[in-house]
Every structure is written in C-alpha cells, then in structure tokens.
Amino acid sequence: MSASIEEIMKTSPVVPVMVIENIDDAVPLAKALVDGGLRVLEITLRTAPALEAIKQIKESVPDAIVGAGTIINTETLQASIEAGAEFIVTPGSTAAIIDAAQAAGVPILPGVNTPSEAMVLLEKGITEMKFFPAEAAGGIPMLKSIAGPLPQIQFCPTGGVSPTNAKDYLSLKNVACVGGSWMAPAELVNAGDWVEITRRAREASALA
Numbered sequence: 653m654s655a656s657i658e659e660i661m662k663t664s665p666v667v668p669v670m671v672i673e674n675i676d677d678a679v680p681l682a683k684a685l686v687d688g689g690l691r692v693l694e695i696t697l698r699t700a701p702a703l704e705a706i707k708q709i710k711e712s713v714p715d716a717i718v719g720a721g722t723i724i725n726t727e728t729l730q731a732s733i734e735a736g737a738e739f740i741v742t743p744g745s746t747a748a749i750i751d752a753a754q755a756a757g758v759p760i761l762p763g764v765n766t767p768s769e770a771m772v773l774l775e776k777g778i779t780e781m782k783f784f785p786a787e788a789a790g791g792i793p794m795l796k797s798i799a800g801p802l803p804q805i806q807f808c809p810t811g812g813v814s815p816t817n818a819k820d821y822l823s824l825k826n827v828a829c830v831g832g833s834w835m836a837p838a839e840l841v842n843a844g845d846w847v848e849i850t851r852r853a854r855e856a857s858a859l860a
C-alpha cells in the first residue's frame with residue numbers, strides 16, 4: 653500500500669473500469685490497457701471472477717496499479733484487500749466502509765454526488781473522491797459549482813464519461829482523472845481484440 657490515492661489519481665488521466673466476465677480475459681485485457689499507457693486499473697466486483705482477476709493481474713502485470721471497484725460493504729472491502737487490491741473505489745460512501753478502509757490503511761476513492769456527502773468525507777480527512785454518477789448528477793456544471801465552496805477536493809468523475817466529454821472534465825481544476833469503460837467495452841473484450849483496446853487506451857492516455 654505504498655502509493656496514496658492522490659498519487660494514484662495523478663498516474664493516469666483515465667482509469668479504465670474493467671468488467672471481467674471470463675477469468676481468461678483478465679491478464680490480456682490488463683496488459684492491453686497498460687501497453688496503451690493506462691496503468692491504473694479498476695476491477696469492478698460486479699462479476700464472479702473479479703477477485704481472482706485482481707490476483708492474476710497483480711502477479712502477471714507488474715506495471716499495473718490494480719484497484720477494486722463497486723465496494724458496497726466491509727465484506728467486499730476485506731475480500732478485495734486480501735486479493736491484493738492496491739486501492740478501493742465505492743459508488744457511494746458509508747461510515748463503516750470509510751472507517752474500515754482507513755483502519756486497514758488502504759487508499760480509498762469514495763463515491764459522492766452532493767456537497768453534503770463531500771463534507772462528511774472532509775470531516776474524515778478525505779479530499780479525493782469519485783463523483784458518481786457523473787453525468788446524471790449534474791456533470792461539469794455541478795463540479796464547477798462544487799469547486800467554489802469546496803476547492804480542496806479532487807474528483808474522479810465516473811458514469812457517463814466518454815471520449816466526447818472526457819477532455820472537458822479533465823480541464824476542470826478539481827478533476828484529477830476520470831473513470832470510464834469505453835477503452836474496453838464488452839464486445840471488444842469478448843472478441844479478444846487487444847490491439848483495438850490498446851489503441852483506445854493510447855488515445856485515452858493522451859488526454860492528460
């Protein structure tokens with residue numbers, strides 16, 4: 653657990669949100685994304701092989717910084733840490749998850765979409781947050797509005813972020829990186845089209 657969440661967010665402009673349905677895709681997909689310049693990978697725990705995918709990518713893709721996403725309780729938090737996750741991403745935030753992550757010393761990127769939620773996290777010393785679901789929650793205008801009273805927060809907007817609006821999000825002073833799945837959509841992963849995934853990753857990494 654060497655890198656802080658702030659350092660992790662500054663490593664790549666785009667964090668691919670990876671949905672691993674087939675464990676055999678985990679390592680080739682991770683390698684394709686890292687080859688394209690995206691080293692920070694979020695493996696979402698929405699599928700059965702997700703924890704095993706974290707382990708395999710950690711072992712086989714040393715340049716990757718592997719995190720676990722869709723953490724919704726302390727059980728999945730603990731399982732992710734045991735699998736080797738280097739950071740944790742949540743869609744929302746609860747006191748139990750925040751306390752458990754801080755006690756474990758694992759970097760956490762908790763989800764918020766209102767100033768009130770953000771202020772609760774500030775009280776716990778957290779200044780890096782996921783803004784989710786970004787587009788549905790007000791998108792760029794909302795983030796600009798939050799920047800006024802809460803300038804100390806750095807966000808990773810996720811949810812509705814795409815190649816067409818990612819650069820606009822990244823131009824905001826309170827956005828450190830964005831999260832998205834357009835680099836590795838299901839159809840490309842299922843086809844094993846690692847070349848196209850690497851190309852998309854390279855385009856995304858150039859948004860910095």
